[in-house]
Amino acid sequence: MALDLAAALRRLKPEKRTQPLVRRPDEALTFLGDVALAGPPLLLDTTVYIDILQDRAPPALDDLLRVRQVTHSSVAIGELVHHFGRLDPAHPGTGAILGAIRTAIESIPAHRLFAPSIQAVAEAGIVTGVAARLRGLPRTDRQPFMNDATLFLQALENGAVLLSRNIGDMDLIEQLVPSGRVLLYRRV
DSSP states (O other), rough: OOOOEEEEEEEEHHGGGGGOOOOGGGSSOOBGGGSSSSSSSSSHHHHHHHHHHHOOHHHHHHHHHHOOOEEEHHHHHHHHHHHHSSSOOSTTHHHHHHHHHHHHHHHOGGGGGGGOOHHHHHHHHHHHHHHHHHOOHHHHHHHHHHHHHHHHHHHHHOOEEEESSOHHHHHHHHOOOOOEEEEEOEEE
């Protein structure tokens, strides 16, 4: 798939974004309890895997994952496998953590794992740039924000809803790309 930069710029209109981005109140966002269990497919943010592995996911999340079609992104997998290089191999808890991550990744069906398109990655770059300009996003936060924007745009492209605990960043991204959908939750 080729990049259509002109289409991305027409759709996102970064030059028209001049007002500061502020987090909206919870009432303006869509949370897990606000939707029916049945619905469109889900794309999982990295926070979902982490909360499940740490047994901190709300019970409603388990119910939702049993009912909906679940898809996975290479972006989230990349964020998870980062731990294989980052964690101290000499630490006594590292083996168990990495074993749990390995099991989670290896349980993902190959036909449910997708990479974002070039278009989604490019648009995520534009969205991240707008957020950096309007929100004063520090450089250290830009790559994680871009990963989140890529997941959001990948879900949009695939007709899925992004499931995430990252309320602050996802709210900003949803404001910049209102055609996308995100379903938020808080961990227990």
